Amino acid sequence: MEKLSSAYAWGKNKDGELSVGTSKDVFLPHAVRGMKNKQIVYVASGGQHSACIDTEGQLYVCGSYLHGKLGIENLTTVSLVTFTLVKALQGKKVKQVACGDYHTLCLLEDGSVYTWGGTLHKKLGHRSNASRGSNRPGVVSNLQNKRIIYVDCGDFHSVALGSDGKLYTWGGGGASFNNGQCGHGHTNDLEEPTLVSGLKHKEIVQVSCGGYHTLALSRNNELFSFGRGLYGECGFGEFLNTSSPKLITFTWSKKSKEDAGEICQISAGGHHSLVLTTSGAVYSFGFASHGQLGLRSTTNYCEPQLITDIRHKGVKSIAAGWNHSLLLTSRGDVWACGYGFYGQLGLGDDESRTSFVHVSSLEDKNIQSIHAGDNHSWVIINLQDPIKENYTPPSPLPDDLSMSSISNISKIEPSIANPSFMPESEFEITIVYSDILYCHRFVSYTLKEASLEIGKARAEEYVHEMYVMENGLQCHRIQEDDQILEIKDNGSEELTCQGGKCLFTCALVFDPTKNIPALEVMKNEKFNDVTVTKQSFQLTVDDTETMLSEWARFFVAKVGNFCKQNPVFFELRPSGFCCST
Secondary structure (H helix, E strand, O other): OOOOOOEEEEEOOOOOOOOOOOOOOEEEEEEOOOOOOOOEEEEEEOOOEEEEEEOOOOEEEEEEOHHHOOOOOOOOOOEEEEEEEOHHHOOOOEEEEEEOOOEEEEEEOOOOEEEEEOOHHHOOOOOOOOOOOOOOOEEOHHHOOOOEEEEEEOOOEEEEEEOOOOEEEEEOOHHHHOOOOOOOOOOOOEEEEEEOHHHOOOOEEEEEEOOOEEEEEEOOOOEEEEEOOOOOOOOOOOOOOEEEEEEEOOOHHHOOHHHOOOEEEEEEOOOEEEEEEOOOOEEEEEOOOOOOOOOOOOOOEEEEEEOHHHOOOOEEEEEEOOOEEEEEEOOOOEEEEEOOOOOOOOOOOOOOEEEEEEOHHHOOEOEEEEEEOOOEEEEEEOOOOOEOOOOOOOOOOOOOOOOHHHOOOOOOOHHHOOHHHOOOOOOEEEEEEEOOOOEEEEEEEEEOHHHHHHHHHHHHHHHHHHHHHOOOEEEEEEEEOOEEEEEOOOOOEEEEEHHHOOEEEEEEEEOHHHOOOOOOOOOOOOOOOEEEEEEHHHOOOOHHHHHHHHHHHHHHHHHHHHEOOOOEEEEEEEHHHOOOO
């Protein structure tokens, strides 16, 4: 049985920043190493390094040592590929940590703030001290009496939030990178933490730093932004930078009541932003070149846009990376979209996605929290309760749509078609024309053992995209057909795939009258069922036949490469589409 870790990570790992014991990129969630028998409670990561905190309040780091950002002196290697204790803070209780590209901040339980790493652009918040060096954590003395409760940082700027709602920022980015992300009405770098005067009459309760912009949420449900806005990441309605806080307007009145509500979480990414409300609605704005806004497009937006795909998923947490986004639902499912070149989406490949896709390889793990670094992702699991009982994969359907019409799928017998004689680029469908209203479609497929996880992810992605391609798709179900009951050493029972070679059945129910364009179903009186088998080259005889068979053709394109043999397709189709008997 797999030994569970309290954290899993995936994505870019050139410098060992995922703490998985190697420096190779990771395309599926991988158990974190170096924290044996320790429960991780907090994790943060920048561009090339990461940090975590355990239940004892001890701080651990991994990744690139460049600029001294690991806070460990006298290292003989250029990077650490597993989490290593920061001995300079041993004995102190660390509450929270934040990682930029070149520096690190941490907050202690007593409210003091320590920083270390690169000193360029004054982002450490204290004057350089040659005797101490930037690789040793140093206290930010200017914040000692401010009762700080939260810290964060971007590439070249840092922020600290006081218990009284006052916000302090410092650093900047110099002539090239200071876009006003410190919020002081100018673009000059600041060496010491300075109160953001434009928000001094607001009680700030949350703050989040992007690469070069900052979001701040007030007690009165007002969201402010400042910094780089050329991609719309500041969300105030213009593609412009702003060095002073500007209010972001949400047009709640234009949305249904269920999409309104108080803002409960904000997350600033590289050049985009995410906002979560108490109703579970998620809004995004900013840079969208890789689909990181989750809006099924690559169009940049300078105002908040409701992500309709996941409005009924019960989202409870959001995380914005440099060019990707993560969601965690109340079911404990993780969804990802955006840039995928380094595997940061956790879907087993390097493709980008413009809509949120379920990270199915996490399966039944009891996810407590999510985090998005620059080009990598993390989840934390509670080791005391690591597995969700009676787990079922999520559906891309709205939660209130019934699936009773396909609650009991019959297994497709291999005798329907013999894929072993079919060329790899071709397929066939057995179609039964019957006196029914909907098309009931089934595909039976066996995934290769080496491609099991990515194949399962692709199948779920296939279904998700089918809802967009065909407006008439009503509901679906995917089930494993060759599970066996395995008795574990501790006496527990678990359904597993024999030999890792799983046979699956995917069922789709499609209403052709709701297709765009709509397909007319003719009523045939006294019709007897007719069964025909059609080869793929016979499925393009006319426009109607082409549209009716697109589901099979798309499955082959999406999942076919990960199948051990050609998928078997079967469809119950309304008799009105039958041309001859």
